[in-house]
Amino acid sequence: MSNRVAVIGVGQTKYASKRPDVSIAGLLREAAQRALDDAGLTYADIDAVVIGKAPDMFEGVMMPELYLADALGANGKPIMRVHTAGSVGGSTAIVASHLVEAGIHERVLTVAFEKQSESDAMWALTVRPPFQPSTVGGAGGYFAPYIRAYMRRSGAPADTGMRTVVKDRLNALKNPYAHLHQPDITLEQVAASPMLWDPIRYAETCPSSDGACAMVLASESAAAKAPGKPAWVHGTAMRSEPTMFAGRDQVNPQAGQDCARDVYKAAGITNPRKEIDCAEIYVPFSWFEAMWMENLGIAPLGEGWKMVQEGATGMDGDFPVNMSGGVLSSNPIGASGMIRYAEAAMQVRGTAGEHQLDGVRKAMGHAYGGGSQFFSMWIVGSEKP
């Protein structure tokens, strides 16, 4: 029997295109200090630190866990770094939760970050191996063909992606940490924005952000002493699949389906659309909201777009998605997955402020990374599992 795990502290930085006022260490410390304050703890109370970020080549800082140990108060304590590409923020939180679940530590600080203003992701991802020509330029070019394939397969109306963008960016107005605040955004404006990687328009892509997110994960006895209401971890799951294999379906990846099945089982959920009150889903390009609703089994196959069109994923829909504004409103890559997890925890703790939904009992955090290769998910609840 494993031990119960709770989120007792959450800290985020304001997401912005540039944070020249802080170093990478300063950025992390800002989020970590806020999480500790929320948990009513100091660095001295922490048993271990687990950090995550996207590839080292982005900022050119190799093994950041070495450089960041002292800034995170880890002197003499265990510190480890997790890496699973874009899903890393989620898997970092899961690794940290496992240290508590296994009964090894009482209080673990977990932090994830990216400082995109000091980074060159396009350069870092353009490695030109001899077996593959350099053709697309960045993540948008990689994912655009699969979005096109989804459109063809589902017959979804062309404005589906635009509706997700407008919904998420309007939600972001209620989140003081969100990078993009665009109060005047309209479908017409999104439709008129330039096509970067057809069928992906500029307005349908995530921004490039600096930012960090942190959480304090605690055992049941440590959670009992916390000043605030805890979010209880009901289930975690991670899955992966190879980057290339015959018949690989990048519109509806097997690893994502399996990961969702695992996390529902771990949390004792049989009807996710009904039993989960809201979700923070990793949607870096607009169409992925519709695609992931199917991949997660929330919508029937071929009908994810209907949830978007009918407003089911809106704040007042039956399955609200990305109340915080999501990745489409803030994308500090390595942190983006952890933000999803932290925002899910905030919803069940009732601490989401202006974007708080009423009476949330169970919420889901989701992240994916690589070429839809890594998946990580957790479900948190207001009550003990």
Added chain:
Amino acid sequence: MTDAYGVVSRPVRLDYTFTAGKALSRFLTIIEGGKIIGQRCPKCAKVYVPARGSCPTCGVATAEAVEVKDRGIVTTFCIVNIPFPGMAVKPPFAAASVLLDGADIAIFHLLQEVPVENVRMGLRVEAVWKPASEMEMSMESIAYFKPTGEPDAPYDSYKDLL
């Protein structure tokens, strides 16, 4: 100076050595001569191009060499409208998943000699090879793919092989 922050730019350069292994070495040697070779999995019979010496699905070694055609089907694509470092041609251009005839997995490559608005899923295309003097041990020995003029492939014939 309290509100001024130092931000300095430091360049990073990366040259790397790529050890191709047996299967990829064979592929790269053969592509330099203008042919494309894959390998068939002994278990699931799928033909992988370029072959890596094992089947990712079955986890078994692959040995049987299979020559595939330098023509195939555009299974899906995107139109790149923005410039990025190291790009081969000026935007707008189409980058496509091309399922070569005889292969069970698509490769990704450039499309040229077709207006971007005419690029579509199912388009039949063929490789345009670089001149002999520019051939190298790289997928870039193929300059790009261009339409063959054949009728489009039916959607059902490639929909599961994006």
